[in-house]
Amino acid sequence: MLKRTITGFFILLVLAGFMALREVSVLFFDAFILFLIYGCLFEVLKSTGMHKHKFHSALLYMYPALLACTYILTNNLYTSLLVEVLLVLAYFVVFMLTEVVRLAMVRCSQTNEAEPANLLTRVKQCMQIVFYPITLLGFLFAINHLGKGVGYVALILTLSVTIFTDVFAYLFGRMIKGPKFAPEISPNKTISGCCFGVVGGVVIAVVCWLIFTNFGWLTANAAISPYSVKILLIFLVCGLVGSLATIFGDLVESAYKRKLGIKDFGSILPGHGGFMDRVDGLMMTATLVFAMFALFM
Numbered sequence: 001m002l003k004r005t006i007t008g009f010f011i012l013l014v015l016a017g018f019m020a021l022r023e024v025s026v027l028f029f030d031a032f033i034l035f036l037i038y039g040c041l042f043e044v045l046k047s048t049g050m051h052k053h054k055f056h057s058a059l060l061y062m063y064p065a066l067l068a069c070t071y072i073l074t075n076n077l078y079t080s081l082l083v084e085v086l087l088v089l090a091y092f093v094v095f096m097l098t099e100v101v102r103l104a105m106v107r108c109s110q111t112n113e114a115e116p117a118n119l120l121t122r123v124k125q126c127m128q129i130v131f132y133p134i135t136l137l138g139f140l141f142a143i144n145h146l147g148k149g150v151g152y153v154a155l156i157l158t159l160s161v162t163i164f165t166d167v168f169a170y171l172f173g174r175m176i177k178g179p180k181f182a183p184e185i186s187p188n189k190t191i192s193g194c195c196f197g198v199v200g201g202v203v204i205a206v207v208c209w210l211i212f213t214n215f216g217w218l219t220a221n222a223a224i225s226p227y228s229v230k231i232l233l234i235f236l237v238c239g240l241v242g243s244l245a246t247i248f249g250d251l252v253e254s255a256y257k258r259k260l261g262i263k264d265f266g267s268i269l270p271g272h273g274g275f276m277d278r279v280d281g282l283m284m285t286a287t288l289v290f291a292m293f294a295l296f297m
Helices: 004-022 024-050 054-075 075-111 121-144 148-176 191-214 217-221 227-262 275-296
Strands: 180-182 188-192
Touching: 004 024, 004 148, 004 227, 024 054, 024 148, 024 227, 054 075, 054 121, 054 227, 075 121, 121 148, 121 227, 121 275, 148 191, 148 227, 148 275, 180 191, 191 227, 217 227, 227 275
Parallel strands: none
Antiparallel strands: 180 188
């Protein structure tokens, strides 16, 4: 518990530092997101064994940088999203062609290597990594480039909902205990912890709304009054659905780890595990918050 708390405090200091640097340039937070994605990518490649396939690994390591450049170099958000979709499709085509060539070489060499009755296995693994975690975490780039002011509000809301959902679920789950939520996937997760996690997410979303409106951040960056019901509803939805997304993300990662037969993706963060173990819910919440802000703010 003490180790987890100390590490969590250090993580918050790093986040606060990069949020402060964002006031100088959004590129500083882009660099932080890249660092986060590459940390997750390294852990996933190692855990799945994909790091042994040099060509595929090299392509996957290129993708986060290409994703960052997409948002940095294009001024239009919708253009960035279109380019991102085209990038994903291009990666799928390249991985498919690679497997077709490999199959042709195996047949021509007449070796005893098993023919891919499962031709798409490696393609599926690679595309899974392209989507989870890279593309989902890549929505942090999209939030960061919503605009200096709106992006700042959306980033704080995303991080706050994720952190408070995790903290409330962890603390109240340990105190109250009770029936397990999904024991076959995550044996430590309780129904009480999940319920209070949702409460934590909604409460912090309302707190963020109050702080942003009282400090005038939303007044300067929203086209409508920050005290309107619409803005409050946006924050409530981000808090409610964002907390559920955080819990869902945690379950997805737990199921992924069980499939791989590992306890944690890494040990670089004492008490928390690896990068993937810390951002499992963040990537889901970031996707939701980006959608809400892009559509309604």
